[in-house]
Amino acid sequence: MEVRDVELLEKHLPHDENLKALWDEHILFEKRLDKLKSKQILTPQEKVSLKELKKQKLDGKTKIQIMLDRYRELEM
Numbered sequence: 001m002e003v004r005d006v007e008l009l010e011k012h013l014p015h016d017e018n019l020k021a022l023w024d025e026h027i028l029f030e031k032r033l034d035k036l037k038s039k040q041i042l043t044p045q046e047k048v049s050l051k052e053l054k055k056q057k058l059d060g061k062t063k064i065q066i067m068l069d070r071y072r073e074l075e076m
Contacts, residue, residue, distance in 0.1 A: 005065075005068055008071055008072065009064070009068065011071075012067075016067070018067070019064065022060050022064050022067070025060050026060045026061060026064065029053050029057035030057065033050065033053050036050045036053070037050070
């Protein structure tokens with residue numbers, strides 16, 4: 001994530017519950033992905049979970065980016 005995105009996120013997280021929920025979820029997915037990626041061998045179920053977590057994280061990041069883009073437009 002770019003510095004300007006992080007700054008915008010920090011500015012709006014305290015008063016935007018939807019953005020905060022998406023960000024918290026993003027962090028949770030990131031931690032779960034890191035845990036799975038740290039394993040040397042994944043079970044078939046863990047491989048499926050890894051793919052699903054990646055999709056969910058990307059979907060959430062896309063939603064966060066859309067919200068940040070809207071805030072950016074409002075500030076212009």
